[in-house]
Amino acid sequence: MNQKVVLITGASTGIGKAIGLFLQEKGYLIYGTSRNPEKYSSQSQFTLLPLDVADQKSIQDVVSNIIQQEGRLDILINNAGAGITGPLEEIPSSEILQNFTTNYFGPIDVTKAVLPQMRTQKEGLVIHITSIAGYMGLPYRGIYSAAKAALEITSEAWRMELKEFNIKMTTIAPGAFATNIAVGRYHAPLLDDSPYLKNYGRTLELINQDVDGGQDPIVIAKEVYEIIKKNNPKVHYRIGAFLQKFSITLKKVLPDTIYENMLRKHFEL
Template sequence: MSKVVLITGGSSGIGKSIGEFLHAKGFVVYGTSRNPEKVSNSVFPLVALDVRNADSIKTAVNKVIETSGRLDIVINNAGVGITGPLEEIPIEEIKNNFETNFFGPIEVMKAVLPQMRKQKSGLIINITSIAAYMGLPYRSVYSASKGALELITEALRMEVKQFGIEITNVAPGDFATNIASGRYHAPVLKDSAYEKAYGNTLAAMNEHVDAGSNPNEMAEAVFKIIQKDKPKVHYKVGVFMQKFSIVLKRALPDKVYEKILMNYYKL
């Protein structure tokens, strides 16, 4: 029997690549989108879901279960970027980022766990970020929301092991997707104390995304994880230096690592 997969944020970027890859491998794939009627090129069905709305999540999950009779794998991929000096980011945008990147995935997990307990099996993969492992300048909120999801996953996977359910994190580095166009950018304000430093850092971040790896690498990584009986707690997917940056953070004194980051971002 083909396993049933639900991928939030499956209409573009990493989510779409994962969905297409798994669909080609014979999985029964459902993606989600806030406006599935606007997407015409998906090779797998899309259901309406807004991770900021708990009722929307429950409706989408119930629809998948009613259609396929089970739910084996859930990939919490929906997320948004956010950049800016923390002092200048409106609190409403900070809350929206956490609603999407943190509280949304929690609501998705709450919605699917009863079915997985009933099946006595299931796998949840939370897509976080290498940025979750460190506080990055002008990406403070993004690092915080993704870092919080990493820690929630660590705790929850211990709570649900007794039910035969596995949960893991996959932290991607920079991939060539449309995340830069969809994220919230605090404007580079004239005469702001952060104008020059933030402007330079923002330009560098956009270059990194444009020159990022092929999202199919994430799809292949997720496929390999699905094949494992006992997935690890954390996986990192990206170029060597991005993954190595996490090793350096653990090995170096805090101020030395901070200096490396400041040099990298020319601060």
């Protein structure tokens, strides 16, 4: 059987790197991407290609390069993403657009680029890494929640369109994991004259604590491996601490205002 070829966006650190290393150990041929792969050349144990999900030519170049080298592309893992925090009133529109470009339009464009090859092969798998935050509107993370939610819903529709071509699609929504997402995250500055100063500042501290105390990304890597082995992956997967996953269930069963009050209490709003 031919070695399966995997493309992972955002694979220089964190979740993407963990997935790449784990799948490589399992015998998969890994191509990762980074906007600046040269920064990680001495650390990477698999091929890192330059890719910016906001750049169409960059996407096409990477996909064409892999297909030319390997003759196939079996699995796409859309992991590249960016955090964003701030009061919705104070986040510049340009930053909102940039975040949607990275977290939503980017994964769509990368997926579009690989689908013709997967259709030729008559098989393929696309995994979108989303977030548990995409299942609820979180205060001071509304844009991030919205972008991830959009990708979740789009995937529901897209997987039905792809079924006749034997191309599978699913999403993995992680909770809090120990990654460096905060490093590249845009966050609206804490302004002394902002009416949101106290609540936003407290929420920002809680967000950072969640990431710092998060689970090891290897947990996601192992889940990806199990999904790849399945003939019929589920529509969605959620990975995280019990309370993080349970919060999705609570949102389904509780009245909206009760659930909202629960979130406000958690964030001390």
